[in-house]
Amino acid sequence: MVAQIATEKLISGQVTSNNVSPLEGINVTNTSNKIMVVTDRYGHFSILAKEQDILSFSAVNYEPLRKIINKQEFNMGIITADLTPKSIELNEVIVNKNSNISAESLGIIPKDQVKLTTAERRLQTAGDFKPVQLLGLLGGFLAVDPILNAISGRTKMLKKELTNEKKEFLMQKMENLFEDKYYIETLKIPEDFIRGFQYYCVEDPDFARSLNDKNKTMSMFLIVGLASEFKKNLENNEK
Structure with missing residues (x-):
């Protein structure tokens, strides 16, 4: 078969x-x-x-x-x-888990772009008048706003506003770094003068730099000397 x-x-x-x-x-x-x-x-x-x-x-x-x-x-x-179509499972989105998400990481703004504060943006928009710009004004290609701002004193005002803003940022850093108890018990600063002492500290270039650099060790070293100077000034004013 x-x-x-x-x-x-x-x-x-x-x-x-x-x-x-x-x-x-x-x-x-x-x-x-x-x-x-x-x-x-x-x-x-x-x-x-x-x-x-x-x-x-x-x-x-x-x-x-x-x-x-x-x-x-x-x-x-x-x-x-x-x-049968494949089912696609999406990972649960947890906001805290994705805290590194930013406008830069999403490509909305260029990476490492300088971020300006409100005061910095106002000053940049206003422009900074220089005498050499008079030549541009005569040539007809210079923006008029910087000239007007220089005449009116607005640029000077905005620079002052920017300086004050930077000092406020430093004040906030100090408040996060040192508690009132530290000023009173360790540095022996009278409680009513703590705010004034903080302004006194941020006026010091070296101390301001240590705050901006987040160098806590240097800040703690410098603040001891500043406290001594501040208390001497208080004593002199009381005499």
Whole structure:
């Protein structure tokens, strides 16, 4: 008795999603003869196969599917497959966990761009008048605002505002660095004069630099000498 050899023939098919939408670009592989084809824009494909061959359907955004060609499908020469979209799990967004997110990291502003304070922006907008700019004014290509600001004294006022703003920032740093108890018990500064002593300290260039550099050791070293000077001034004023 001669064994019957299964023959191959061209099988046509269609791949869909939810039995409705035809899927283009789906890889269809006959795992027996290793032939692979890709579905067209209507989800159609044709592949050489025989009964009981296994067709493998795969795509990036869909769950893989393996389908055996049964006798009826082989006789009809038609096969269909329906793929399930892959579910995408999104990580939970925790605000504190992503505290490093900023306008720079998102590309909204250039990295390392200098950030100006309110007073700095006002001064930059106002401009800074220099005598040489009179030549530009005569030539007709100089902006008038810097001239008017210099005449009105607005630029000078804005510079003073910027200086005061910087001092307030330093004052805030001092308040975060030293408690009132430290001024009273360690430095022996009268409680009513703590605020005045803080202003006295931020006027000192070396101490201001140590605050800006976040050099706590240097700040603590310098503040002892400043406290001694401040108390002597108080004593002299009381005489």
